[in-house]
Amino acid sequence: MIVENLPALQVVLPLLAAPLCLLLSRGRPAWLVATLISWLGLAISVVLLWQVKDGSVIHYAFGGWAAPWGIEYVVDRLAAYVLLIVSLIAAVMMPYAWRSLSSEIDAHLLPLAFTLMLLCLAGLLGIVITGDAFNLFVLLEISSLSTYALISLGKDRRSLTAAYQYLIMGTIGATFFIIGVGLMYQLTGTLNMADLAERIDALEDRRTLKTAFAFITVGLALKLAMFPLHLWLPNAYTFAPSVVTAFLAATATKVALYAMIRFVYTVFGTHFAFESMHIEVLVLPLAAVGIFITSVVAVFQHDIKRMLAYSSVAQIGYMLLGIGMATVTGLTASLVHLFNHALMKGALFLALGAVCYRIGRCDIDRMAGIARDMPLTMAAFVVGGLSLIGVPLTVGFLSKWYLLSAAMELGWWPLAALVLVTSLIAVVYIGRVVEAAYFRERPAGTETVQEAPAVLLIPTWILVAANLYFGIHSSLTLGVAGDAAAHLFGAVK
Amino acid sequence: MDKNVVLVVFAKILVPFILLFALYVQFHGDFGPGGGFQAGVIFATGIILYALVQGVDRAMAVMPPAVLKPMMAIGVLLYGGVGIASMLLGGHFLDYGFLAHDPIHGQHYGILIIELGVGITVAAVMMVIFYAFMGEQN
Numbered sequence: 118m119i120v121e122n123l124p125a126l127q128v129v130l131p132l133l134a135a136p137l138c139l140l141l142s143r144g145r146p147a148w149l150v151a152t153l154i155s156w157l158g159l160a161i162s163v164v165l166l167w168q169v170k171d172g173s174v175i176h177y178a179f180g181g182w183a184a185p186w187g188i189e190y191v192v193d194r195l196a197a198y199v200l201l202i203v204s205l206i207a208a209v210m211m212p213y214a215w216r217s218l219s220s221e222i223d224a225h226l227l228p229l230a231f232t233l234m235l236l237c238l239a240g241l242l243g244i245v246i247t248g249d250a251f252n253l254f255v256l257l258e259i260s261s262l263s264t265y266a267l268i269s270l271g272k273d274r275r276s277l278t279a280a281y282q283y284l285i286m287g288t289i290g291a292t293f294f295i296i297g298v299g300l301m302y303q304l305t306g307t308l309n310m311a312d313l314a315e316r317i318d319a320l321e322d323r324r325t326l327k328t329a330f331a332f333i334t335v336g337l338a339l340k341l342a343m344f345p346l347h348l349w350l351p352n353a354y355t356f357a358p359s360v361v362t363a364f365l366a367a368t369a370t371k372v373a374l375y376a377m378i379r380f381v382y383t384v385f386g387t388h389f390a391f392e393s394m395h396i397e398v399l400v401l402p403l404a405a406v407g408i409f410i411t412s413v414v415a416v417f418q419h420d421i422k423r424m425l426a427y428s429s430v431a432q433i434g435y436m437l438l439g440i441g442m443a444t445v446t447g448l449t450a451s452l453v454h455l456f457n458h459a460l461m462k463g464a465l466f467l468a469l470g471a472v473c474y475r476i477g478r479c480d481i482d483r484m485a486g487i488a489r490d491m492p493l494t495m496a497a498f499v500v501g502g503l504s505l506i507g508v509p510l511t512v513g514f515l516s517k518w519y520l521l522s523a524a525m526e527l528g529w530w531p532l533a534a535l536v537l538v539t540s541l542i543a544v545v546y547i548g549r550v551v552e553a554a555y556f557r558e559r560p561a562g563t564e565t566v567q568e569a570p571a572v573l574l575i576p577t578w579i580l581v582a583a584n585l586y587f588g589i590h591s592s593l594t595l596g597v598a599g600d601a602a603a604h605l606f607g608a609v610k
Numbered sequence: 611m612d613k614n615v616v617l618v619v620f621a622k623i624l625v626p627f628i629l630l631f632a633l634y635v636q637f638h639g640d641f642g643p644g645g646g647f648q649a650g651v652i653f654a655t656g657i658i659l660y661a662l663v664q665g666v667d668r669a670m671a672v673m674p675p676a677v678l679k680p681m682m683a684i685g686v687l688l689y690g691g692v693g694i695a696s697m698l699l700g701g702h703f704l705d706y707g708f709l710a711h712d713p714i715h716g717q718h719y720g721i722l723i724i725e726l727g728v729g730i731t732v733a734a735v736m737m738v739i740f741y742a743f744m745g746e747q748n
Contacts, residue, residue, distance in 0.1 A: 125693075125703035133690040136683035181705035 124177040132239035144227030159208035166197040191248035195601035276356035290339030297332030341373035344407025354426035359470030367463035400441035408434035450519035452598035457512035464501035464580035471569035486559035502547035628656035646725035650732025685731025
């Protein structure tokens with residue numbers, strides 16, 4: 118009975134734990150509930166992945182209404198893989214959240230913060246697991262609205278403008294998405310993704326479908342911060358509370374990217390998206406330019422959170438490159454990087470959050486010499502940074518390797534060169550922080566600070582260890598990502 | 611508000627009818643047009659009208675923010691609770707047919723309870739938003 122209902126429980130548990138946290142109205146019990154739920158969520162997603170690893174697909178009909186009419190949750194390998202990423206990140210970050218958040222926001226807002234984090238988690242998991250286009254929009258809004266509120270909790274007053282900016286951009290994105298879904302509903306009379314995919318084949322030359330495709334891709338591109346539409350992201354990441362930044366950086370854009378993959382590959386199908394609409398003509402140049410520009414911009418940032426935020430936009434560019442290549446290797450590279458980037462940015466932002474916990478703000482000047490006081494935290498930052506650059510034995514190397522081989526497979530040498538050059542730029546911006554933290558003196562007049570507390574260090578190091586573990590034992594990520602990518606191409610011509 | 615006697619008196623007369631109509635829309639939603647969302651909004655309108663003519667302080671005495679906050683959560687929990695209950699009784703999430711021996715009765719109970727949950731949450735959220743805007747002015 119429980120096993121049968123796992124797809125629903127994956128989303129329902131955090132969704133119902135959220136109002137419970139509001140009822141508890143005390144920070145610590147709310148945090149305990151949130152942590153417990155995030156761990157249960159991880160267990161559920163592990164079981165789900167284990168169930169579908171052989172290529173089977175779980176269909177779960179809500180309320181007992183069968184698929185094309187009712188809302189259906191579908192767990193295939195790709196969904197289970199992304200569910201695992203999101204719930205893993207949540208399970209690692211929830212224990213961290215208490216100390217970090219209680220130092221950054223008012224005590225009476227803490228239960229609210231955990232309510233919002235659970236709602237955001239429920240929304241993100243739901244986007245991944247749902248098989249219904251309209252349900253996806255609802256869950257996208259659940260996660261987005263809670264994200265706006267979470268960002269506005271930051272202690273800097275500029276977090277309010279950042280949240281507002283994201284609110285406007287995110288709402289435009291969601292509106293575009295729902296306009297697209299509405300057009301498709303008008304055209305086909307169905308909202309079920311599998312059903313849509315079946316009916317679209319016969320309608321490929323209809324202008325409504327092309328318009329719907331444009332609206333949906335642009336809407337999702339806004340949510341996933343594709344290069345010229347990324348302007349909300351740096352401010353949002355900079356001014357949000359540290360753990361919120363870490364959580365969003367590791368999950369939110371990845372889930373939007375997953376939705377993009379779902380729509381481009383499963384719903385519209387590769388034939389329509391690439392041969393009829395030529396989405397790659399738009400995605401590839403923008404991704405390439407975006408990777409380069411945002412990497413360079415990252416080098417000149419004073420605030421390290423903002424630096425990593427720009428780096429995130431560049432990393433999203435890598436994933437978009439893989440999607441735009443429209444080959445199995447390219448898509449595999451995207452999916453592998455989806456997982457790996459969550460691990461590396463999660464580790465980096467958690468390490469940075471631990472630094473913020475001790476010194477307040479993460480300006481590069483304030484962080485000078487900090488490695489002497491906080492050796493473990495900065496060591497975690499260095500390993501995370503190496504992973505971001507793509508040094509062998511870390512997960513970053515695998516992502517870059519797959520992306521390079523995908524580019525070479527197509528004979529796209531300039532793209533391969535771009536990946537290498539931007540990796541070198543990553544060396545520069547990570548190197549700046551390392552240089553400041555290890556080789557400079559502490560700024561005059563600052564007291565020595567202590568190493569971060571264990572509750573912050575342990576989650577950070579778990580993610581760092583995951584960076585190394587999955588960098589060496591790559592069979593899980595590569596295997597599942599490769600299978601999922603091959604399936605996406607195999608299933609839809 | 612002493613000057614606008616007509617306004618105050620008429621609002622006073624209207625408020626109970628608005629609240630009653632909200633309850634009608636709420637509990638008749640399974641036979642006629644209506645349901646939890648509309649009912650919740652109508653109920654909140656009644657209180658908001660009261661607040662507009664009698665002042666927010668008196669409205670807050672009737673519907674204190676401390677009560678509204680748990681109401682928002684309880685509505686959602688009621689909705690989700692029905693889903694969990696149908697799950698525990700052997701069905702899928704929100705499969706009301708499993709709530710009673712007769713599936714048709716089950717469907718009936720299920721929709722009534724979840725709509726009640728929707729109504730409670732929507733009414734509470736509407737009032738909280740209204741209070742939040744009024745609080746900003748003061």
